[in-house]
Amino acid sequence: MKSERAADIERMLADIRREAAYTSDYIKLAAFSPRVMAAMASVPRHRFVPAELQEYAYDNGPLPIGHGQTISQPYIVALMSELLQLNEGATVLEIGTGSGYQTAVLSCLARQVYSIEIVEALGQLARSRLQQLGFHNIETRIDDGYLGWAQHAPYDGIIVTAAAPYVPPPLLEQLKTGARLVIPVGGRLTGQQLMVLEKNHAGEIRETQVLPVAFVPLTRRSARTHTTNESA
Ligand code: SAH
Numbered sequence: 001m002k003s004e005r006a007a008d009i010e011r012m013l014a015d016i017r018r019e020a021a022y023t024s025d026y027i028k029l030a031a032f033s034p035r036v037m038a039a040m041a042s043v044p045r046h047r048f049v050p051a052e053l054q055e056y057a058y059d060n061g062p063l064p065i066g067h068g069q070t071i072s073q074p075y076i077v078a079l080m081s082e083l084l085q086l087n088e089g090a091t092v093l094e095i096g097t098g099s100g101y102q103t104a105v106l107s108c109l110a111r112q113v114y115s116i117e118i119v120e121a122l123g124q125l126a127r128s129r130l131q132q133l134g135f136h137n138i139e140t141r142i143d144d145g146y147l148g149w150a151q152h153a154p155y156d157g158i159i160v161t162a163a164a165p166y167v168p169p170p171l172l173e174q175l176k177t178g179a180r181l182v183i184p185v186g187g188r189l190t191g192q193q194l195m196v197l198e199k200n201h202a203g204e205i206r207e208t209q210v211l212p213v214a215f216v217p218l219t220r221r222s223a224r225t226h227t228t229n230e231s232a
Pocket of ligand 1: 145219
């Protein structure tokens with residue numbers, strides 16, 4: 001059983017390497033760093049995939065996780081992790097915990113990970129799963145991540161794993177100088193682009209388009225919910 005899984009992980013890593021090579025003109029990299037590949041090798045993806053889809057857990061594709069959401073494709077998780085350029089001491093914010101898989105990969109690459117999920121059932125499941133797996137440098141929260149998490153800002157990197165029609169201004173504000181925001185931008189009609197936004201030392205933002213992608217949309221808490229919260 002154990003060796004089967006090791007073979008599955010090897011196959012997944014080979015698929016990621018192959019796709020990185022195919023897309024090298026877009027991503028301006030010939031390969032992902034050993035650090036990111038080691039993180040991908042160490043997180044047990046099958047623990048983040050629903051029971052009935054276990055046989056596909058190490059395939060290089062997204063999979064449904066319920067509530068109309070998906071666990072991202074391994075290549076995309078590796079790419080976004082790479083684009084963040086995190087070092088061991090980094091504090092990182094993730095919007096869209098989903099299954100918690102990308103969160104776990106980030107926890108291997110940073111000192112502390114904060115992650116926000118808007119769907120309560122998904123956020124709770126991811127939290128207990130990450131605890132069971134022994135990830136201790138992750139804090140999760142159920143909320144609308146559009147507003148970021150001001151309490152722990154500024155961040156050495158911010159990653160959004162759902163597509164926004166435009167870059168949420170609060171996230172740019174919560175980025176350190178020299179840090180990067182990695183986010184899919186666009187809608188159903190325009191198509192989405194994975195973007196990197198880097199804040200330079202003058203506080204200016206430099207934008208780079210990386211690759212066409214297909215993410216689930218970033219949703220917002222309705223105005224009504226906000227009113228209720230404010231009057232409560
Ligand atoms: N990284 C996750 C991807 C999950 S899909 C994984 O690999 O499992 C994107 C997630 O973003 C979904 O779970 C969705 O519910 C969540 N999401 C959408 N809009 C959000 C928002 N405004 N704030 C926080 N999470 C959001």
